[in-house]
Every structure is written in C-alpha cells, then in structure tokens.
Amino acid sequence: MMRPVLLLALAASAWSAEFRVADYGAKAGGATVNTTAIQSAIDAAAKSGDGTIVFQPGVYLTGALFLKSGTHLRLDEGVELRGVQDQAAYPVMPTRVAGVEMEWPAALINVYQQQNVSITGKGTIDGDGKIWWDKYWKMRREEYEPKGLRWAVDYDCQRPRLIQIYKSSNVQLTGLTLKRPGFWTVHICYSQKTMVDGITIRNNSEARGPSTDGIDIDSSSGITVQHCDIECNDDAICLKAGRDADGLRVNRPCEKIAIRDNTVRAGAAGVTFGSETSGGIHDVEVSGLHVLPGVSAGILFKSASTRGGTIENINIHDVVMEGVNSAISITFNWNPSYSYAKMPEDVKDPPSYWKVLTEPVPPEKGLPHLRNVRISDVTATGVRQAFTVASYRDSPLQDVQLKNIGIEARSAGTIQNAQRWSFTNAQIKTADGSKVTCKDCTAISGLPEK
Template identity: 50%
Template structure:
C-alpha cells in the first residue's frame, strides 16, 4: 500500500469499512471486532489498583545532624546519615530529616518504616568516588550481576518513603567521562555489547525487591547512570519527581524512570529531561532474562512530561520476561527523540502486549511511533572477538555470551497495542514500525491520531492493524509505505 500525503494540508485517513474502496475478506472480518476491543480498552479494570497501598506511619523525628552529619557539601557524611536511618528503623520507623545545607554522601540504605524527607533547601550530593558505592547483587540493563549500589537504596524492604522539595544531585559527570573513554577502547576491540556492563556507574535511586514504597516530590540531577530504577518490586508510587540529567553535559544512558520486572506500579506528575529513555519498561535481556522470566505488568503512567531523551515511553529493549497490562495517558513530549517506542532484539524473547496509550501530545519529536524487533545490533548481539579465552571471562561476560536455545525462544512479540487521541506537530517521522518475517507487529489499533511530520514513514511486516480517524500531514507529500503486511483495516 502506498498512501500519498499531500503537502501543506491534512490527509485524512478514515480507516472505516465504508470508506475503503479495496478490502479483503480478512480485513472486513477483523475490523468490527477490533473496534469493540478498542472501545473496551479505554479504562482497564485493574488500573485502580496500582501504587503503594500504605505509607510509613511513624512520626518520631530523627535529624541526621544529631547523628553527626555535616551540611558543608565537602565532608563525606554517609555514615552519619546511615546511623540516623538505622536508629529510626530500630525504633519502629519515623521521619529522617535534614537541616538546610548540602550533604556529600555515598550509598544510603533505607529500612522498613523509614520516611526520608528532604525539605526545601536540602541537597544530597553524590560522591564522585566509586568506592563509596559498595557492590551488591542486582540487575542492570537486563542482566543480573554485581554492580555498585545506588546513591539511595530501598532493598528488600516494605513501607518506605522518600519525599520532599529538596534535591538529589548525583554529580555523575566523572562516571560519564569514564564510560566514554572505556567505550572508545572497547569499540575498537569489537566489544560494544559489553562496555555498558563493565563501565560500572551508580544509579541515583534503586527500589529492589520492595513493596509499598512512595517516592514523591524530589528533584534529581545528573545521574551517573539510570536515575530511578524500580526492580523486582510491587505497589510502588512515583509521584511528582523532577529529573534533570542534562546538567553540565549529556550523560550516556541516563534514563529517567525504569520499571523493571515489577508490578502494580503508579507513575504520575513527573517531569523528565535526560539523555536516554524517559519513562521505560523493562523485563530482562536474552538468556539471563529468559532464565529469570519475570514480567513487568499492571503499570499506570499518567500526567507526565518528557523533554529531551530517547523516548517519551519506551517498551524494551529488555523484553525477555514480558511486558503487559500497561496504561499510559495524558502525557506530553517536547523535543524527545521518540514518542511511543517499542524496541527489542531477536535474542530477547518475551511478549509486549495489552498496552493502552491515550491522550498524548508531542511537539518536535523525532518519530511519533516507532517499533522494531532488531534494535541497535552492535549493542544487542554478543560475539566474542578472537584473542579471548572463554574460561577466564568474568561471569557477566559468560552470561551475555550464553546462546538462547532453541533460537525461537529469542524471538520477541509485540501485539495488542491500543493508541488513541494523539496530537503531534513538527515531528521528523510519523510512523516507523518494522517487524520481521518471524515476528510480525500484530494488532496495533490507532484511533484519532493527528500528526504533522517531515516524513510519513514505514510499516513493514505487520498484521491486523486497524486505523480510525488518522490524519498525517507532511511538507513534501511523501508516502506512508506499508509492505509485507496483511489484514490491515482502513
């Protein structure tokens, strides 16, 4: 199919049965059912059950200054802050507070019942010495391995909160520089696929194997790596965070909020400016992710703003455990690289399904909707160059090199995606959706899309897509090209 888009005015693509002159029998059979499914998808019943179900109840106050913390911004005060946290937990929970000032610290570990509150005028400064972040067992970029703890950690805990109008400045620039230097060295050796795992950089805030956790109101700056990572957790609320990672540069892989093999998660009222995916859902990578096999599911993301970054909302590329039951609505993207992004690789496996994306506006994004099952091959596929002995490799190298067997387990699937009420202006491309012969992009339903872009784009290897009231406008009148696809209802 070749849809010619006239220049300087809207081409209305009314994808209804009565408005298409050429229909196949499969098209006519599929369209009514998909319309019913779309209508029923607008508010999934599970969406009211996400987020933290409890908040720390203790009211006793534990000032870190009473435990020896100094607010001069230069004295490492990790131990004093940790003493206040431990004392609060030992006495049944309560508030850990700070007098105004700057506090230099390494990794801190929150405990059950603790509410860490950073009031206005309080800044936590992350140490720039990697030795101040002890290594822990965790998962990073889809792979379980030893890795530095985050600046703020909620590990194996319940009923924890981190809130306030204060700032967490991770001071991550030295970790960015280290990464870029190592990447240049590794790329010359054919090791692009492992450099992100060898360049150990601390995350800013990690919630792992935890439940009933609330993160609210903070401003987070200059993450060394990912900013907020919710891993193997349930019933977490992330509310009103402001993330500013493009401070004094543009750090690599400084994701905003990553939800990773977790469930019953609520993210709302957040404003993210970063240098990689802004709001991202993940579930493990390749052999290791398939071994763990834990999905991300029951997630609501709403009333959020994405500025610079790789994707307003991204699914993948770590898809091995599956991503399903997601509702994202009332979102904005301003200058973001990609708007709605689905990405995986042919060794990842997993299924992304039952995704509902509603009421979204975009201004000056790269591509409005992108889907690919063969994302970034130099990073996605692991091949050991000559000159290395397998037996002497680090464990995480061996995990990355372990093949997925049978190979069919590594083929990802994207299906049952519902996109409605999207307004996009000044985009580079409208749609870039490319599946493969072995895994077609299945049952994407687009309803009420109004897009202005330089190029219309491409749909390749898709099946069962439906379009209702979709308008695309391009400056040059190029074509939206659909190839190797079937049962497309318009």
C-alpha cells in the same frame, strides 16, 4: 484490556518520630562525607518502627545509603544529598542491571528488600555523576568500540544509579528533584506497589551523560508513575523485563503499570517498551503524556532477535508530541552492536557476566512479539517521520488499533511486517506529500490515503 491496578505506597504517618541527622554527626556544606552519620540516623529510625529522617538545609555529601522498612526519608526544600565521587563509597551487591543479574555498585539511595518506605520533599538528590560519564565515554570510544565490544562496555564501566528500589513493596517517591546520576536515575526492579509522583529529573545540566535514563520499571508489578517532569539523555520512562538468556531464565514480567500526566523534555523517547523484553511486558496504561522537542521518539517499542518475550495489552492515549523525530517507532532489531554480544576468540578469562551475555538463545525463543496495542487520541506536530515501524517476517506486529490520531510530519514513514492494524479517524499530513508505506503487511484497514 485489563486496566492497570493503581496502588499507593504508604507514606510516613504524621506522628512518626523525627531523627535529625545532625544529632548523629552529619554536617552540611558539601565538604564532609556523611555516609556513616546519615546511615546511623536511618538505622535508628528503623529501630523505632516508624521514623522520619530529617535534615537542616544544606548540601550533604554521602556515599550509598540504605533505607529500612518503616522509614521516611524527608528532604525539605533547601536540602541536597550529593553523591561522593568515589567508587568505593558504593559497595558492590547482587542486583539486576540492563537486563542481567550480576554484582553492581549500590545506588546512592537504596531500598533493598524492604517494605513501607517513603522518600519525599522538595529537596534534591544529586549524583554528581560526570566523572562516571567521562570514564564511560573514554572506555567506549578508545578501548571497546575499536575492538567490537560495544555490547560489553555498559556492563564493564560500573556506575552508580541514583535510586534503586529492589525486591521491595509499598514504596513512595514524591516531590523531589533528581539530577546527574552516574547511570540510571530511578530503577524499580522486582518490586510491587510503588508510586513515583511529582518528581523532576534534570540530567543534562552539566553535560549529556550516557544511559542516564529517567525512570526504569523492571520486571515489577503495580507501579504508578505520575506528574513527573523529565529531562535525561536516554529513555525517560522505560519498561523492562530482562535480557536474552538471563532474562528468559528469570522470566518475570513487567505488568500492571500506570504512567499518567508526565512531561518529557529531552531523551530517547516519551515512553519506551524494551529493549529488555524477555520476561514480557503487559497490562500497561499510558495517558496524559506530553513530549517536547529534544526527544527522539514519542512512543518507542524496541527489542532484538535474542530477547524474546511478548509486549501485549498496552493502552496509550491522550498524548501530545512536539518536534520529535518519530511519532511511533517500533524496532525489533535495535542497536545491533549493543544488542548482540559475541565473545572474542582471544579472551581467555572473561568476566562471568560476559558468559551470561553471550550465552546463545535458540531462534524460536529469541524472537520478540507484540500484540493487542491500542493507541488513541494522539496529536503530533513538527514531526520528522510519522511511523518508523519494522519487525521480522516470523514475528509480525499484530492487532494494533490507532484511533483519533493527528500527525503533522515531514514524511509519513513505513510500517513493515504488521497484521491486523486498524486506523480510525486518523489524519497524517506530510510536507512532502508522502503516504505511509506498508511492506509485508496483511489486514491493514483505514490507513489514510491523503
């Protein structure tokens, strides 16, 4: 397997000029909206060619900010950027959201088509996103689900992300505390050579926000995520590559990714592949992952029969899980009410992205595939079910190696539609005495009998 290329972004040079936001009219205290003042400091730093934007301690209320090439946003301890609760403060712009290219509100912090940008320090970026969470839950429960439109509400309820890195390279995000985004926390899309290091994410302090993913790596290359501590209410660290017809059209993979020495305290999974798999996900190494109770799955692969794409050349090792529902989960029919969009007959003038979401995908292109996956040196205790694994008969899960696996679970679980799986030094101890059940599998070797 190709080892992921680990590339460091360029930090601000030690001699770069400092641009104090107070000099441009910014005021701490959480009452004044400072968007224009902070952006003026950013623009001045960019014009200098190598500038650092700095703040005095305090809370700075702001709308969307756009970092420029060659700038360094430094948030020292005691500095907090807090997102203003005003949809108009996040201008709509072209981007990709949940696997589909479309217009969407800007993030609070945007690195949009830039190079050599760093965001560092011991300060905090707070999206103050609960108003968007409440709006989403109300729309979904009262309007969309009763009409069979679960698939549409995530796109119609447009919520700002916390940090967007889009079509950019040489970006460094280090040391900060990130909290309460309206939508995803960190979205790295169509980008290269980005380092996320030592970030703390705390999204559940006020409530459990919908789709408050931790770090989403989307059709990008040469990305490293390390030493992060994540508590969120969806995927903690997730690799994506486009959804359905639009993702197949773009056909851009997520590749050469290194994820190492991270802790996940709450979320859907410790590490997730998908469900947006259309462009393919390959050459990924995950190591040193610690998954704590409050997380549903330790390792999760998910897709749907309209996604397509191949997940391959994946190396996951040195993982510790405690109290998860499923240690290893693979589902290629994930969340059908969300995954399979169908245009209602009585809708006469749907949004353009509804047409994209409901564009048919030929069956031969829609089936996702998984092959060449190695999972080793895994310890899992207090697990509800060791394996929750299933694919389609026409798309079996192929060539998976599991080595040095120790799982203590209530039950062993099921593996369905798998080919050429090998277990080496694997121990699966179950409270109910069950063994792993294999359905429609071929060439499975070394599976523990006790």
